Amino acid sequence: MDAIRAEHLKKAFATVTAVNDVSIAVKEGEIFGFLGPNGAGKTTTIRLVTGVLTPDTGTVHINGIDIHRHPLDAKMQMGVIPESSTVYGDMTAEQNLHMSGKMYGMPRALRDERIDEILLRMGLSEKRHTLVRTFSKGMKQRVNIACAIIHRPRVLFLDEPTSGLDVQSRRLVIETIQDMNEQGSTIFLTTHNIEEANTLCQTVCIINKGKIVAQDSPERLKKMFDTTQSVEVSFDRPVGRDLLSGEGILRAEPCGDKWRLYTDNPDQVLKYLIGRAERESIGITSLATSGPSLEEAFIQITECT
Amino acid sequence: MMEVPLFLRGIIVITGKNMRLYYTKPPVLMFGLLFPLFMFFAFFVGRHLDLSTFFPAFLAMMLFFTASSVGPLITPWEKREKTYERLLSYPVTQDSIILGDVAAGAVFGIGISVLVWIASNFFIVVGVTNWVLFSLAFLLGTLSCATLGALLASPASDSPPNVMIFSNLIRFPLIFISGIFVPLQQMQGWGLTLAYCSPLTYMVDLFNAAMSGRSVFSPLTDCSVLIVVSVGFIVAARFIQKRNMMKGM
Numbered sequence: 001m002d003a004i005r006a007e008h009l010k011k012a013f014a015t016v017t018a019v020n021d022v023s024i025a026v027k028e029g030e031i032f033g034f035l036g037p038n039g040a041g042k043t044t045t046i047r048l049v050t051g052v053l054t055p056d057t058g059t060v061h062i063n064g065i066d067i068h069r070h071p072l073d074a075k076m077q078m079g080v081i082p083e084s085s086t087v088y089g090d091m092t093a094e095q096n097l098h099m100s101g102k103m104y105g106m107p108r109a110l111r112d113e114r115i116d117e118i119l120l121r122m123g124l125s126e127k128r129h130t131l132v133r134t135f136s137k138g139m140k141q142r143v144n145i146a147c148a149i150i151h152r153p154r155v156l157f158l159d160e161p162t163s164g165l166d167v168q169s170r171r172l173v174i175e176t177i178q179d180m181n182e183q184g185s186t187i188f189l190t191t192h193n194i195e196e197a198n199t200l201c202q203t204v205c206i207i208n209k210g211k212i213v214a215q216d217s218p219e220r221l222k223k224m225f226d227t228t229q230s231v232e233v234s235f236d237r238p239v240g241r242d243l244l245s246g247e248g249i250l251r252a253e254p255c256g257d258k259w260r261l262y263t264d265n266p267d268q269v270l271k272y273l274i275g276r277a278e279r280e281s282i283g284i285t286s287l288a289t290s291g292p293s294l295e296e297a298f299i300q301i302t303e304c305t
Numbered sequence: 306m307m308e309v310p311l312f313l314r315g316i317i318v319i320t321g322k323n324m325r326l327y328y329t330k331p332p333v334l335m336f337g338l339l340f341p342l343f344m345f346f347a348f349f350v351g352r353h354l355d356l357s358t359f360f361p362a363f364l365a366m367m368l369f370f371t372a373s374s375v376g377p378l379i380t381p382w383e384k385r386e387k388t389y390e391r392l393l394s395y396p397v398t399q400d401s402i403i404l405g406d407v408a409a410g411a412v413f414g415i416g417i418s419v420l421v422w423i424a425s426n427f428f429i430v431v432g433v434t435n436w437v438l439f440s441l442a443f444l445l446g447t448l449s450c451a452t453l454g455a456l457l458a459s460p461a462s463d464s465p466p467n468v469m470i471f472s473n474l475i476r477f478p479l480i481f482i483s484g485i486f487v488p489l490q491q492m493q494g495w496g497l498t499l500a501y502c503s504p505l506t507y508m509v510d511l512f513n514a515a516m517s518g519r520s521v522f523s524p525l526t527d528c529s530v531l532i533v534v535s536v537g538f539i540v541a542a543r544f545i546q547k548r549n550m551m552k553g554m
């Protein structure tokens with residue numbers, strides 16, 4: 001059974017379709033990275049999957065529980081760290097944690113024990129009786145995360161948990177994600193930080209303009225672009241695909257006013273293009289090659305869709 | 306319905322959170338506590354009125370202001386402080402949040418009003434002729450006012466001052482048309498028609514019935530109206546807040 005299973009999610013706002021037919025399956029115990037540029041639809045997807053927003057169409061199951069039909073049971077299984085929403089500033093760190101524990105039905109003794117443990121882990125023991133309002137951004141985020149993992153959720157959702165944090169808090173957040181995963185939690189992490197996805201995640205899914213455009217392990221995604229290089233070319237007039245299906249070209253994709261040609265052998269493609277253009281008296285207005293990294297892969301995928 | 310215990314627990318935790326956070330917020334103290342007391346001094350004290358006659362209406366007004374002042378504040382406040390989405394990702398629904406806000410308003414209203422009633426007994430003679438009706442007046446009055454509070458919180462705004470202004474625009478006129486300062490028996494024409502439209506009228510009437518035995522409507526009418534109105538407020542609050550949520554956080 002998948003820990004998270006979303007099918008054909010769609011959510012439109014007044015002016016944009018933020019999420020457009022997104023389906024996701026996350027295996028139990030996996031760290032799943034949801035990668036995409038700003039405005040791609042990551043936050044909206046997480047809101048749909050965690051039951052904060054209702055999709056226009058589509059279904060979500062958390063450990064087999066339909067979140068629309070049984071929102072409370074489904075929410076009991078998960079911990080959520082939203083992107084821009086946070087804990088109560090007018091409560092102390094400890095009060096916030098107690099409230100959170102009560103929400104998940106933890107009895108007092110269990111809460112006390114777990115709160116001590118978590119505050120220590122998060123480096124907040126000394127600040128436990130301080131109002132969260134006075135905390136730095138990084139410390140607030142640590143309380144936020146502590147509140148989401150107090151009940152050891154089976155599925156943990158984090159929406160850009162490290163963005164804008166100081167180095168120390170960032171490291172703590174990443175370690176916590178890894179800890180939780182080692183203890184068996186499934187992690188759903190959105191980020192626009194590629195390195196983070198690369199080091200943490202077993203599966204990376206790339207979303208752009210509300211649609212999923214690629215999904216694979218980071219290694220395979222990288223490899224796809226490591227062995228495959230690309231040549232970007234534009235002509236002074238429209239050309240047909242037949243022109244671009246010649247020697248050494250694995251795949252040709254239109255990309256704005258350019259074509260992107262994937263190849264193992266850029267040298268061969270360049271020579272072919274120049275020869276062919278000359279024969280058919282087509283002008284080449286630009287020509288460039290690139291040797292990709294995962295970052296490059298990400299940019300290429302998201303730019304072209 | 307395996308989820309009922311979970312649902313109730315969510316409401317209780319939200320109510321506790323609301324009580325801890327919002328009872329001491331300035332707008333609640335201002336419009337919930339100070340304001341009805343000012344009104345009391347402005348209209349009753351020093352006018353050689355028989356205080357005992359007006360006391361039931363005053364108690365109803367106190368309950369009205371206290372119970373309906375917490376609700377409008379909470380949701381806009383939480384949206385502004387960006388705690389609303391976090392709250393919604395716990396095992397709760399929008400319904401739990403609305404009911405938790407209603408409960409917090411109701412506890413505040415009953416608590417303060419009962420205190421005021423007890424304290425008043427030291428100064429004036431305020432009898433209760435029917436204890437069952439008196440309890441019902443407190444319970445149903447609180448319920449209708451607290452649900453009104455939750456409804457007033459429904460506009461899609463994350464600005465507590467705006468929502469407070471809006472809610473006071475609705476609340477203030479009500480106290481002048483509901484038989485508080487002028488007994489219903491002395492009203493006529495348009496005034497009376499308006500009074501029939503105000504839920505507060507039936508609450509005042511119920512307090513009168515319970516404390517002095519003099520009422521315009523039958524207690525059954527009063528109770529029925531208050532129950533229907535409370536349910537109506539909840540349903541409307543739920544509808545509006547759900548619709549706002551469809552448009553986005």
Ligand SMILES: Nc1ncnc2c1ncn2[C@@H]1O[C@H](COP(=O)(O)OP(=O)(O)O)[C@@H](O)[C@H]1O
Pocket residue numbers: 013014015016017018036037038039040041042043044045552553554
């Ligand atoms: N409540 C909303 N109302 C209208 N448009 C929204 C709302 N929330 C998100 N959007 C739009 O939906 C798109 C996706 O946004 P979002 O999910 O926040 O992206 P991301 O988290 O990947 O940056 C954006 O174009 C954004 O402007």
Ligand SMILES: [Mg+2]
Pocket residue numbers: 039042043044083159160
């Ligand atoms: Mg986002």
